[in-house]
Amino acid sequence: MKVDIQEMDEEEIIEEIQTLCEKREFAKLKNLLSEMNPADIASVLDEVSANQRLLMFRLLAKEEAAETFVELDSDNQESLIHAFSDSELKEVLDELYLDDAVDVIEEMPATVVKRILRNADSETRESINTLLKYPEDSAGSIMTPEFVDLKKDMSVEAAFKRIRRTGIDKETIYTCYVCDSSRKLIGVTTVKELLLHDYDDVISDFMETNIISLNTLDDQELATQLFDKYNFLALPVVDMEGRLVGIITVDDAIDVIQEENTEDIQKMNAMLPTEKTYLKTSVFETWKSRFPWLLLLMISATFTGSIITGFEDKLAAMTVLTAFIPMLMDTGGNSGGQASVTVIRAMSLGEVTFRDFFKVIWKEIRVGLVCGLSLAAANFIKIWLVDHLIMHNDDITLIVDLAICLTLVVEIVFAKFIGCTLPMIAKKVGFDPAVMSSPFITTVVDAVSLLVYFGIATALIPQLH
Amino acid sequence: MKVDIQEMDEEEIIEEIQTLCEKREFAKLKNLLSEMNPADIASVLDEVSANQRLLMFRLLAKEEAAETFVELDSDNQESLIHAFSDSELKEVLDELYLDDAVDVIEEMPATVVKRILRNADSETRESINTLLKYPEDSAGSIMTPEFVDLKKDMSVEAAFKRIRRTGIDKETIYTCYVCDSSRKLIGVTTVKELLLHDYDDVISDFMETNIISLNTLDDQELATQLFDKYNFLALPVVDMEGRLVGIITVDDAIDVIQEENTEDIQKMNAMLPTEKTYLKTSVFETWKSRFPWLLLLMISATFTGSIITGFEDKLAAMTVLTAFIPMLMDTGGNSGGQASVTVIRAMSLGEVTFRDFFKVIWKEIRVGLVCGLSLAAANFIKIWLVDHLIMHNDDITLIVDLAICLTLVVEIVFAKFIGCTLPMIAKKVGFDPAVMSSPFITTVVDAVSLLVYFGIATALIPQLH
Incomplete structure (x- = not known):
């Protein structure tokens, strides 16, 4: 059978x-x-x-x-x-x-x-x-020194002979590298090019000399960006003197892309990166990747709590204000998280660099204003209609409603601002921007939102003066 | 110059x-x-x-x-x-x-x-x-019908002739497909194999017949998983009758991988996916992708607020409880977010399927218990030391401290449970699991956490009876 x-x-x-x-x-x-x-x-x-x-x-x-x-x-x-x-x-x-x-x-x-x-x-x-x-996550650490190298005055026939003789041990034979006598990379060609040329043609006549290459110490993220942009099957890696020392193949690039994406997603969501797959990570290892951030964020959140303690008397005088704390905290956190995640992703795809700092801030402030105003409008109507008119909550006056919605606008603009700037600054000073994750931003925004909320409420509502 | x-x-x-x-x-x-x-x-x-x-x-x-x-x-x-x-x-x-x-x-x-x-x-x-x-995001929609097809009784020499003649218009020539007379895919070989064989060898003697292929209607995510797993340069796509209709090349797979990752990251953080790069998306388009989720989550958070309203009298009697609401909400949200994001990522990498449902739940419950107990211990000591002994907050009794820490344990286990189950269920019933994002989980966990908090506090603290 x-x-x-x-x-x-x-x-x-x-x-x-x-x-x-x-x-x-x-x-x-x-x-x-x-x-x-x-x-x-x-x-x-x-x-x-x-x-x-x-x-x-x-x-x-x-x-x-x-x-x-x-x-x-x-x-x-x-x-x-x-x-x-x-x-x-x-x-x-x-x-x-x-x-x-x-x-x-x-x-x-x-x-x-x-x-x-x-x-x-x-x-x-x-x-x-x-x-x-080579340092971890460098181009050198993911390259292989086994590649097909040709000489510039070889004929196509000689090139094929060399590929047949040495190709079996190479990870890819399809991209061939042309080096001079000092091992400097001077040209690139492909088996497709070779197949489409006559046996007598000489490589230097048709090889590509505008070469895109990496340095051994470049970050592996740069390698993934180049593969994404140029659709290569392999990328050459050269040392400080421009000598070809290895190549990165596209299958390894895919592994790196997926690893980096997983890492980014883990960091963006307050976890330390783990290398093993989910089901193969033990409970203890999973705990180790999750606990430190939870602890740090828990401690930070107690500062937010102490802001509330500072306003305890006023909250006791007007408990209705407490009911809107979750909504304000969640919305601020979500707004900031959206901005930070978008900017982190754009940076890791190479779409945004520090040069775009002010362009990004200006954009996020405008987005924050539009989001803030539209959400505040929706919220204003909802509070008045549902809480005041339908639920007959008489503590909710127009002034209270206004204070809440004003807080929304201010906190959302602030959240978008801080959400886009922190990751860019982190990257600039050499930290991983993904660490300026939405949970971290949330904690910062929470504290500021509460301060703004109590500040605005105290200023606007006569009972709290 | x-x-x-x-x-x-x-x-x-x-x-x-x-x-x-x-x-x-x-x-x-x-x-x-x-x-x-x-x-x-x-x-x-x-x-x-x-x-x-x-x-x-x-x-x-x-x-x-x-x-x-x-x-x-x-x-x-x-x-x-x-x-x-x-x-x-x-x-x-x-x-x-x-x-x-x-x-x-x-x-x-x-x-x-x-x-x-x-x-x-x-x-x-x-x-x-x-x-x-072909439907959007299907294998058919990203394939190209231009590939090199060979016959099984061709010699290596004949194969190279065919590649030279037809190859110039093909996106890749390196993987060649062998079809029978009814266009059924029966074998695969590569230019590397061809180069390493003699000119007289016949393709059927060395072609790979254990073929991994996609169906035109398969999800493009499956294509990216296969590229990730098998290190191919191209994958064949067949129709319902097993006839070869196209191929997906690795460079297109990389584009799809990055697109899907960006989409997942956007959805995980409460945004509708946008196709343009960040700097090219207008303020209005950015607003459109962010506003709907913010609105939905804001409205959901008002339910959390109404839970607080229900306990207003008790909070007024014991305002110290209010100060720990932000910490409890943030920690619950972060714990749930960690679990949901991990499971969503594992599913999109193909590491976890619905078959692992109970395995995943069992793991997350244990992780939740360990995280909950360790955080509760840290928090218990912190509250007693800092808030009670150093800050001399006399409202914080041992019972209050205990109520807060007990809530932490319960909410974290619940958050991990709900964070891992919702994405798996979403996928099972045909939704995108990434929509069961951490902001959504946060909102659910917030409400439950507050109910647990007030429940435990009412039960334990004599003043609230």
């Missing part, structure tokens, strides 16, 4: 595989695994026992094994490495792309790293050590 | 270009533009006057012109189309990839669409009309 894996969902596949494993039908199992994509094999291997994992891993073809290995959870990579013989480890290492090897190593404890490096050949070891030295 | 555009920033380039334009130094201008990447030319063209834009556009080489055109703002595309002669329009259309043409058309008013379709040849017109019919 042929197993059609196209029609099965992951749980069925895992079950089928475990059955084959227990029945020791290894030929069938090997066959089934060979039909699967490495990313899918890895999902299965992450779910089975350590013994089964090792057994199945040994059934994989060499190249498939390496591709599966990089997709595994780092805990499972580690347990496999412990179970490997030195020669097995060497075999896997030889098949890994260097940037993947570095990704694996970065998650391993020191003893495992030592064993890995001991089993790599000296050239690989040196490359890995170089890559490990 | 050679202008080195590598060393100039965008504003300098725009200035240089405008000077050349005014001096009517078109040869120099043409030269400068030919060195630039289409995406950069488009940024410049978006900034200059309509006349200058047309003038510069006419200086571009045919292919470069088309690539620049797709990168322009849709308003500027429209104004260019109005200025084009029919033959100019035809020329640009002929150079556009079909999926790009569709993207352009989708933003145009009906009269412009008619003119575009009139100037396209009948085959193109038919393809465009087919693509326009």
Whole structure:
């Protein structure tokens, strides 16, 4: 019976595989695994026992094994490495792309790293050590030093020969880089260009010389912005002297884009970033990512509370004012959050830079005014109609209504202003703008809103004088 | 003097270009533009006057012109189309990839669409009309019907001949699709594979037959998940009968990923999604995207206010309770927001599905308990130390402190519970889970928190009996 894996969902596949494993039908199992994509094999291997994992891993073809290995959870990579013989480890290492090897190593404890490096050949070891030295989140840390390099006076035929000879070990062969004798990057071409030219044509005649490249120390976010803008399959990374030292491939760029987006979303919502997927993060780890911000914001919010304490007497004299505190706090927080999130996102997409500082502020103030006035109008009518006329709440006079709505306008304009400026200033002074998240903005806006509210109320309402 | 555009920033380039334009130094201008990447030319063209834009556009080489055109703002595309002669329009259309043409058309008013379709040849017109019919955000709507198709009994040599002959008009040639006589997709191979095989080898001997493909009606989010997981350069899209009708390329996938992320972030923070970049969205458009949610949340928050009104007498009897309302509201909102945002993100990355419903709830309840207990402990000590002992606030008794901290635990567990369940339920019933955003969760949690607060306080504190 042929197993059609196209029609099965992951749980069925895992079950089928475990059955084959227990029945020791290894030929069938090997066959089934060979039909699967490495990313899918890895999902299965992450779910089975350590013994089964090792057994199945040994059934994989060499190249498939390496591709599966990089997709595994780092805990499972580690347990496999412990179970490997030195020669097995060497075999896997030889098949890994260097940037993947570095990704694996970065998650391993020191003893495992030592064993890995001991089993790599000296050239690989040196490359890995170089890559490990680049700062986290730099272009250098996500690049691979394995690329196709050509010479400018090569013919198309010679270029194809070189690609055929060296291409099997490269992560991408489709973008080829032309370097001069001092390894300086002088041109770029693609396999598509090569295919569309005659065998006798010389590369320097048609290579692209207006090259967009990154420096090893550039932030990886810049890399994602360039991929987004220019639709490349790979980007060259050069060192301070303009020498080509590596490339970033589009599949790695997608991983970085999704990671950075997840990180931004976590920070924007008052969480410390976690690297693992949600279901694989333990309760304690989740707590660790959420507790610090909650604590900080809780403490900040007690200042807001002390503002209320300062006006306790007046609130006691006119308790109706208390009923509007939640509405004012929520609306201020939401308004500020909208502005900060929009600006943070625009900055991380590269649409807004510090140069646009005043343009952004001017825009947010106008948006704040329009939002404030329209919400205040809606609120004014609602309070008068519902609370005063229908619910017969006589404490709500026109003056009270006015004080509330005036507060709304002021707090919304302020919220939009502070919501857009704090992230830009944070970025300017070298902090991550996403930390100026909406919860943080909310806390600031809350305090100011209450001050404005009590100030306006005291000024307008005769009973509070 | 050679202008080195590598060393100039965008504003300098725009200035240089405008000077050349005014001096009517078109040869120099043409030269400068030919060195630039289409995406950069488009940024410049978006900034200059309509006349200058047309003038510069006419200086571009045919292919470069088309690539620049797709990168322009849709308003500027429209104004260019109005200025084009029919033959100019035809020329640009002929150079556009079909999926790009569709993207352009989708933003145009009906009269412009008619003119575009009139100037396209009948085959193109038919393809465009087919693509326009796919639902928004479906795989069909972002695919291009232009791909390299091979036959299974072709030799590698024949395959390369075909790629050379037909490849120039394809968006990607690197992934090649093998179809049978009824256009059913039966295999996939890559130019890399082809290059590494002998000229006489036959494609069916080495093509990949375990194909991962999308259906035309699949959501585009599924496409982005597959690109993220499998590191493809292109994904095939098949119709209900399994016939290959188009491909999605990785550069389009990146655009979709960034669009979807921006949309998610906007929705998570109580905004309607906007398509334009931040600085290009007018004040009114920004207001339109922000006002509806602010209004809705403001109205919901008035219910929270009415809960306070219901306890007005008790609050007047014990005003110290009011001071902790902001802290309780903020902490509840933040806790719920953390849970909802985490689950929404995990769902859009495909890490969590409805199958994990109870697993997620169980996890969030435990996280809620740990967060709640640790925050309550911190808060208990802080209130006793700071407010009672240092600030000598005698209204704060041990019982009051206990009531506040108990409320914290209950509201945080509730917030985590509601924060993770609402997005999953929303997705299950066909809504966008991102709409169950943290501001919305905050409003729900606020109301419940206050009820819990007043309930616990009334039960515990003798003065309120």
